[in-house]
Structures are given as C-alpha cells and as structure tokens.
Amino acid sequence: MTAPDETHERGAVGPGGESSGTLEVRAPGTVAAEPEPDSAVPAGSGDHGGPAVPAGEPPADGRKRRPLRTSLIVLTAIVVAAAAGLAASGVLGGGDDDTSRAPTGPSATAKVKRTTLTDSETVAGTIGYGEAATVQAVAPGGSAQGGAGGSGGSGILTWLPEAGATIERGENVYSVNQQKTPLLYGDIPFYRTMRSGDSGSDVKILEANLKALGYDGFTADSTYNAATAAAVEEWQDDLNREETGEVDPGDAVVADGARKVSKVTGSTGTSPSGPLLSWTATERVVTVDLEAQYEDLVEVGTKAEVTLPDGSTVQGTVTDVGAPSNVADDQSADAGAAGGEGDQEATLPVELKVKDQKGLGDYQAASVDVTLQSESRKNVLAVPVNALVARDGGGYALEVVKPSAPHGVEYVPVELGIFADSMVEVSGAGITEGTVVGVAK
Structure with missing residues (x-):
C-alpha cells in the first residue's frame, strides 16, 4: 500500500x-x-x-x-x-x-x-410464584359443584384458608360440614371412587400419600386391597369423615407439590359452588415473555443468569417453554375498536427455576434481567x-x-x-x- x-x-x-x-x-x-x-x-x-x-x-x-x-x-x-x-x-x-x-x-x-x-442475550423477566390455578369443591362422583347453571353442591363451607397460607401434603384445603379435604401430591386428580379390588395410577398416588403421611399395614403399589381399605378408614377418621374404606374424587385435592394460596374467592357459610380459591407453587420462579426471534436460545435445561434489582445475581434453569402466543391475537378486539392494528410480535412463555431461593432475597414480585447464553x-x-x-x-x-x-x-x-x-x-x-x-x- x-x-x-x-x-x-x-x-x-x-x-x-x-x-x-x-x-x-x-x-x-x-x-x-x-x-x-x-x-x-x-x-x-x-x-x-x-x-x-x-x-x-x-x-x-x-x-x-x-x-x-x-x-x-x-x-x-x-x-x-x-x-x-x-x-x-x-x-x-x-x-x-x-x-x-x-x-x-x-x-x-x-x-x-x-x-x-x-x-x-439479555431479556426482561419477572420474579413470582408462577401461574395460579383455581380450586373448586368436588361433589362425590367427580363433578365440580356449582358449575355453569348449577345451584351449588350439598353442604356448607365451614373453613377456608387465608390468602398467603402455605398448604402441604395432608393439610386441609377447605372443609364442608366440618369435614376436611386434604392436599395430596400427585400428577392426576382423583376421578373415580376407589375401593378394594381396584388398581391403577390413581391407587398408586393414594397409597404413596398414605405412606408419606405415616399410615401403614399395606403395600404401596397400584392395587387397592383390604389392607389399603383399613389404612383409608384410619385416615378418614383423622379427617372427621365417615369411615367407609373407599375414596371418592371429592375426598382430596391432588397437586404436584405444596401450594401457596394467592386468593380466596369462596365464603364460609355458603354452599361450595364455583372457584373457592386460587393457588400457586411455593417456590419463586422467573418468568419471561420471550420474543419469538430469540426462541433458539432456550430449551428445557438451558442455564441463565438472573440479575436482581439490587445488582446481585442467581442462576436459573429453564423448566418450561410454552407455545408461542401472539399478543395481537389477544388484543385484536381492543385494537380494532381503538382503530389500532394490534400488530405485535409473538412471544413464548418461558419459566426458569431458581434453586437458590435464598439468593432471591425478599423479592416476591420484581422485574429482573435474564441473560441467556446462545x-x-x-x-x-x-x-x-x-x-x-x-x-x-x-x-x-x-x-x-x-x-x-x-x-x-x-x-x-x-x-x-x-x-x-x-x-x-x-x-x-x-x-x-x-x-x-x-x-x-
């Protein structure tokens, strides 16, 4: 040159x-x-x-x-x-x-x-307890009481938890006529009356929970027999229920772990109709509405660094990546009425688990930065x-x-x-x- x-x-x-x-x-x-x-x-x-x-x-x-x-x-x-x-x-x-x-x-x-x-890539996230689910009282036989057009279930609500309460395995979720309805851990709800001679995954969930609660004299497998029925009668007595040896769908609420009550919508002294309460997981998680252009950065197991409002950091792991949702679809009616186009990018709901819960400090709901490694x-x-x-x-x-x-x-x-x-x-x-x-x- x-x-x-x-x-x-x-x-x-x-x-x-x-x-x-x-x-x-x-x-x-x-x-x-x-x-x-x-x-x-x-x-x-x-x-x-x-x-x-x-x-x-x-x-x-x-x-x-x-x-x-x-x-x-x-x-x-x-x-x-x-x-x-x-x-x-x-x-x-x-x-x-x-x-x-x-x-x-x-x-x-x-x-x-x-x-x-x-x-x-650094994206915006939020600390919280994840998506809330509702709890309805369930009538014997498996149907939710007080559904659309219903007049409500039999009995009167006599106890409900307070918002903010944590409910663990075996603890009461709500009471009807002073009969407790406990929380049991599992991945499917009870959908039938279980009795001696039955078998299946719901029986396995029931027996595993009875063992975890200290009841014995039976084998925790997937078969409901006379020994299982005897343990159930003992459990029913502790719940102030009739000792039938059989378990109806409304005898327990099944969730995949302990729950934190976020809102109580039912009222004691009324019939158990409609949603009684909503609850979330007890551990805080980080959620991200991820722009679709960054979807190649995340999959279940992806590690990420979470920066808190005070500048400290904790490590998170992606545990769930939802289906894309277009914000414009959710707002199209409003946007049309307002004369707008409602033309916004699709997002993916992403949830990250933070193992170090103490590292999250006292933050219950806060905006955070999530750094994803591509x-x-x-x-x-x-x-x-x-x-x-x-x-x-x-x-x-x-x-x-x-x-x-x-x-x-x-x-x-x-x-x-x-x-x-x-x-x-x-x-x-x-x-x-x-x-x-x-x-x-």
Whole structure:
C-alpha cells in the first residue's frame, strides 16, 4: 500500500491488501468512537467465519437466525467516524497542493488474545410464584359443584384458608360440614371412587400419600386391597369423615407439590359452588415473555443468569417453554375498536427455576434481567471489534503492525467467528496470540 501523494479517493483494503476506491471502515491513524459492548455480527459474516448467509435466507440447520441487533449500528458508526477522521487529518490527500505525509502506523493498538467468548442475550423477566390455578369443591362422583347453571353442591363451607397460607401434603384445603379435604401430591386428580379390588395410577398416588403421611399395614403399589381399605378408614377418621374404606374424587385435592394460596374467592357459610380459591407453587420462579426471534436460545435445561434489582445475581434453569402466543391475537378486539392494528410480535412463555431461593432475597414480585447464553467458544483468538477493517468486495482484515512492512503495517484478511463483549473471534494466516493490530481509538 503506497502513501497518497496526489488527489486520492478514499481507499478501502482490497483482497490483496491494496487500496481500492471506497473507504469502508478505517485506515491507519484514524480515530473512531469505541463501540458499545453489545456488538453484533457484521452483515455478510457467518457464525464461525464460514460463508456468508444471504439476507432473508434461513441458516442451513433450519433454525431461525436472530436478526442483527442495534450493535451493528455501532459498527457502522465506527466506519463513519473513521472516514471523517481520515479526511480531517489529511491522510486521504487533499488536492493539487497536497502536503500530507504517509501514515507511519496505527495510533492505537491491541494484541490478539486467546480467550473464551460467550454470546448472550439479555431479556426482561419477572420474579413470582408462577401461574395460579383455581380450586373448586368436588361433589362425590367427580363433578365440580356449582358449575355453569348449577345451584351449588350439598353442604356448607365451614373453613377456608387465608390468602398467603402455605398448604402441604395432608393439610386441609377447605372443609364442608366440618369435614376436611386434604392436599395430596400427585400428577392426576382423583376421578373415580376407589375401593378394594381396584388398581391403577390413581391407587398408586393414594397409597404413596398414605405412606408419606405415616399410615401403614399395606403395600404401596397400584392395587387397592383390604389392607389399603383399613389404612383409608384410619385416615378418614383423622379427617372427621365417615369411615367407609373407599375414596371418592371429592375426598382430596391432588397437586404436584405444596401450594401457596394467592386468593380466596369462596365464603364460609355458603354452599361450595364455583372457584373457592386460587393457588400457586411455593417456590419463586422467573418468568419471561420471550420474543419469538430469540426462541433458539432456550430449551428445557438451558442455564441463565438472573440479575436482581439490587445488582446481585442467581442462576436459573429453564423448566418450561410454552407455545408461542401472539399478543395481537389477544388484543385484536381492543385494537380494532381503538382503530389500532394490534400488530405485535409473538412471544413464548418461558419459566426458569431458581434453586437458590435464598439468593432471591425478599423479592416476591420484581422485574429482573435474564441473560441467556446462545453460544460459547473456548480457546479462540479474539480482537476488539474496532480492530476490523472492511475489505473491498467483502470480508474483513486486520491492520497488523509489522515494522518491516511499508508504513509499518500489513493488512491480513481474517475470517470471523462469534461476537461477544466487544470482542470478535478471528482466524487467518499469520494471526497468532500476541499479534499486535491497529484499533480505532
């Protein structure tokens, strides 16, 4: 690359390191603004330095590629600032009376370093107890009492828990005619009257709970026999129920664990009709309405860092990814009435479990930041993003400091990998750990 000595056009680095007709990014001695931390992959580069993916086409593995984010604008800003710096300094040449001197090397440098890069995305989340479920009184035989058009079940509600109460296995959920209806742990509700001679998964749930509550004299399997019936009679006596040795659907409420009462809608002294209360899990979780463009970042088991309002962090694990829901669908009627289009992106409900509940402090409901890791690359060579120089015809190069080269630098083409924390993975002939390269200052 020769020093400018006539009137020159702005030159970018050509494929062989020569000057071409258009400045795409910066040249030696250029001063440019430092990019923001959230740097994105420049258009035309592959995820790991491979062939570019044409705009608008999905990647070969069929997963939707996330769009370039606002950090790409920062890279463009570096280009503009670099061009302005070159013109102001006279490096590009002036006119017939050009007296500018050739650059002698970059004004700022950095070393290629070997490191681990982790690409991530931070999204908004909320601490809470998860989605609330309602509890209805169940009549013998299995139907909810007081359904649509119903007049309510027999009996009178004589006890209900208070909002905020925690109910564990064997504890009372509600009472009708002073008969307790306990909580049992399981994954299916009782749907039939169970008696001696029956077998099935509901029998297995019943017997497992009786064992956990301290009742014995039977084998906890999936068969209801005379020994099971005897244990049931003892259990019914403790609940102030008639000792029948049989279990009706309304004799217990089944849930997958302890529950925290969030709201009480029933009233004592009335018939048990309609929803009696709503409850949630007892452990706090983090929920995220994730934009569909980021769906490739999450699956069950994905780890994430949760940043609390006080700046402390805890680790979370994705336990559930729901089906996409379009906000516009939910609001279409309102938007139509208001004259709006209701055109909003689809979101995925994502739930994360936080094992360290103490790490969540006293927060019961709070907004948090959730950082999802999309990709991590270990032991790679990386440089600051603002060390990249665009090449004429596509691709990028590094301005390698070489005292023996003309003007002290040589432009070396590189392939790009992932971007993270203002750094970019690079590879190319002669690029090794410790190589000194120019950067925009």
